[in-house]
Structures are given as structure tokens and as C-alpha cells.
Amino acid sequence: MPVEYSGIAKEHTAVRTAAGLFDVSHMGEFQVTGDHALDLVQHVTSNDASSLADGQAQYSALTTPEGTAVDDLLVYRHAEDHFMLVVNAANIDIDLEWIQSHNTFGARVENVSDRIGLLALQGPRAAQILQPLTDIALTGVLPYHFVSGKVLGVDTLLSRTGYTGEDGFELYFAATESERLWNGILKSGEPSGLLAAGLGARNTLRLEAKFLLYGNDLDRTTTLLEAGLGWIVKFKKSGFIGRESLARQKAEGVQRKLAGFVMLGRDIARDHYPVYVNGVEVSHVTSGSPSITLKQNIGLTYLPLAHTAPGTKLQVSVRGRACEAEVVQTPFYKRKDS
């Protein structure tokens, strides 16, 4: 997947106003099957997979005993004995080993990443572009639900999910069909303003919507509660790795939290730039970028709890200059119909 096709800003705007097509086939997919598939998924992930019905998906995380993140992922339930886990490309081997090493349940875990192609069609016109190409009635596919059907004659698992903050779909299919689907969807969507979109736009879109990027905003040094992912930590389900640490942290209260900020001047905060409060270095920018939609420069950073209230002033060191920034509510961008 290239950084850009026709330009990050153009691709970004297409996704916000029309649609963009991303080839995210690099993502990893594991099939978890067997009588104890659910037991394994429940043990290694923080969200409650027992609440899923067939054809439903959820955002979740693989957690360490300390409550930090091995990875974030999507959990799809095909059947009570069949789940699919969709993980970050850079973590495929790590995750597989992690899950296998905790598989005392006898579930079968198969890495099918190389065999599966994945396209994300995202934007307000995604449904109108896709509907003529499929036998699936798209109005019946609710957010975080998926169905099987044909797209351009190709067997596809179609899921109403994405990483952009817009309506849209993710299409899983046999990797050998990637080129055919990519070309077919692009051609069909062209009159509606569909553009091929790359990694650059994927990053600026997800940051506006405050979807975390593993490796930047979330990793093995950050707990799910610090990352603002308490909503995917389900203490009421049976035990999972990291539950005790997270329960303790919840009772004691977190010391720091991931917060969003906007730059008050025109300087751009980039990943890793140091962050100061009252002249003291407290953190660094985990993700920083111009926001194409808001025409402001935005970012995320872990801040001591006392400095996380919206309106708090920060300084970001931009090539040695202390530049003013202010904590804001997140997400930075929310689409109007959601």
C-alpha cells in the first residue's frame, strides 16, 4: 500500500465527502475454531466476545498481564465455534505466538493472512457505490455487522467497519481476487468521486476520528485504561489476561491519560515531538499531523491526569521552539449522521 496515489489531502477529502478505496490486504487474519474457540478468545482479549451474535464484530485488544496492549484487533463471530481475529500487519507473528502460548483450551488457531485480501471502501457514498456490485442488501448490514455474499461475482465477507470515521465497508476475499475487485470497484465508483487512497490519508483520517494506531498511541507500555479504551475492558466477563491489573488500576485511578490537543499557532506537531506543561517535559506526541478536515494541526499525547482537562495549555517542542497547544475534546472529527 503506497503512502499516496493522487495526494493525501485530495484522498482524505474524497473519503470525507465521497469515497476512498484502501487496499489493506497487509492486515492479519486468524481463524479460531473448535469447541473452545470462545474460551480462548475470551481469555486473550479484553472485550466480551460472548456478547457477539453470529455475523457481529467488535473492537478489542490482546492484553498483557499488566493490562497493556499486545495489539488491538477486531473480533468477528462466524459461529459459536468459529471466530476471526483481524490484527495489525506488524504484529501478525507476535500475536500468533502470543495467542498460541495461551491456548490451553485446545482451540484451533490458523493464520490465514496470506490467503485473504482486504479492501476498505470508506465514505458517505460507499454504500451507493457498492450496492450495484453486490447481491447483498447493504441497508441490512448494520455497523459492526457482517454478511457473506458476492461482490463483482467474488465470494466476499462484507463488514460495515472501518478506520476513517466515515460510513463504509471492509471486504474480505481470496487474495487472488484482489486486483479484480480493486479495479472493478474503482472503475464503478469513479463517477461518484471514488479515489484510490493510501496510507497517508488512512493516518490523517483515523487520527481525526481518534482511532488509535498501535505502535504510536498504544503499545506494551500503555494500559487500555490510560489509552481511553475502558469501554473495551469488560470486568464482568470471566477472567482474561490483565484483568487483575486493570481492575486495580481502575480502583486506584489512572495517573495519565491519552489526550487530544490542537496547536494554537501554525506549527505542526509531529510524532515523537516532546510535550511540556509549564516548562516541564511531561510526554511526547504519539500521533501528530495536520487535520485536513479541520484545517488545524492536531495530535495525541499521554498527559498526567491533572493536565487532561479541555482548555489546558501545553507546549509542543517543534524543532527546539516551544509552540503553544491546547487540550481539546476528542474525537477531533465526528460525522454528522453518527
Added chain:
Amino acid sequence: MNPQDLLYSKEHEWIRIAGDIGTVGITDHAQAELGDVIYVELPEAGARVEAGKALGTIESVKAVSEIFSPVSGEIIEINKDLTGAPETVNTDPYGKAWLVRIRMDKGPATGLMSADQYNAYTAG
């Protein structure tokens, strides 16, 4: 596509020399690598610049990049139009998007390439 009447640096700046005045910009290759330019930071007129040293920065959506001065001298003018229209760097890098004019120190500029040499340099 790289104009024949300019000289080029290894850091992808161009300079048009007329007498002791050099007009400096970034090349088409550089703007294509940067992608959408959204901010150009330049020094004030009167500032001294040294060949091979940073004279300013260009921010695109995806990255920040330093502009290196191809010659030593004094900045006598900066392109103020870029403040309101930084995207000109993408659309007209050899024309409207000149960055600065420099009164060059005496002596020949060194280490610069002709258009043909620069074409070969960027082709590799």
C-alpha cells in the same frame, strides 16, 4: 522538465543566477516527494545563509523537510505569496513558488549540477 537555465543541488534545491543575485526554490522532484505542501517557513530578509546549511523548512501533510541553501550570502527577499498559498510549491515549483533571493558572496558557487546532471542524479 527541469529547466536548463538553472543549477541544482544534491538536496533538491534549484538556483537561478543573475549577476550576484540567486533565486532559490525546490525542484519538481522534491515537491513530488513531499506531497501536499501546507506551510513554508523562511528566514527574514537580511539574514545570512551558508551553502549547505538549512535556510528554512517546508511542511507537507506527511512530513517536514529542511530547505538547504545552495549558496552562501544574504537573503534580500522572501516570497511572501507562499504564506497564503503554500500549495504553489506543488503546482509551480520553478515559477511562482520561488522561495528566496540571495545576494551571493563573491566567488563561484560550487557543488551544483546542471539540469542534465540533476536529471541523471534523480534518475538513479
